[in-house]
Amino acid sequence: MTDQVEGASHRPPPVHTHPDDVPLLTALSALADPVRIQLIRDLASRPDWALSCSNFDVPVGRAAKSHHFSVLRDAGLVEQRDQGAKRLNRLRREEFDARFPGLLDLTLRPDVTE
């Protein structure tokens, strides 16, 4: 029925951590990984909620990918929303930037990769 009101989701929604509750060390550790940097950049190149987890092109299996998204959620970098079987993603640009000014911009700059 494509019902938006009677959600009745029989699946635990993803647990999020707000950037304001994230220690600096956690944020830096989350960003200090090539796969996660790639995920963030891919995410930034598309509109919010445009990509589900399986749409990301990274050289790891589903299990590892799921793990990486968990790390990104805990670091306040990514928000997830369930829609059907898919789990849609959004980069928490403004909130994360308010907590760690400039850090996300730095990560998204293509020239610092060398």
Add this chain to the structure above:
Amino acid sequence: MTDQVEGASHRPPPVHTHPDDVPLLTALSALADPVRIQLIRDLASRPDWALSCSNFDVPVGRAAKSHHFSVLRDAGLVEQRDQGAKRLNRLRREEFDARFPGLLDLTLRPDVTE
């Protein structure tokens, strides 16, 4: 004689990497460590060349400390200069900030530690 000209140092000078040659991932990995963050903060709280390696109050032995300074050098964060038996340190504020704007400021902010 406390000669400044006839240095004749029989010791290999420390190898440095300029921040411009440092990939983002290297910089983030270097900063994603509690001991190194402490070293950087201690360094920032004193004038340039004021501290030798042994002066830092970090809960690790000499060997580990030496390793950490090596990592910081490779990440373009610290410059070292030999003076006698001591090895003096300087935080490469401007150069590093030119390459990764805001990253060092973020690391030095005391409130993001939580």
Add this chain to the structure above:
DNA sequence: CTCAGTGTTCGATGGCCATCGTACAGTGCT
């Protein structure tokens, strides 16, 4: 209901890294 697709969880594994103790090399002082 069955099936294909999506994502999480679990246990196991391999590798990287922070740390330590020790030995060693310079340096300056007596």
Add this chain to the structure above:
DNA sequence: AGCACTGTACGATGGCCATCGAACACTGAG
């Protein structure tokens, strides 16, 4: 020369983490 101090190099160790395969749960479609 002898000594105390500073820092590095080396080998070993322990722990953490990224990854995988497999099993499982949920979803929407046929």
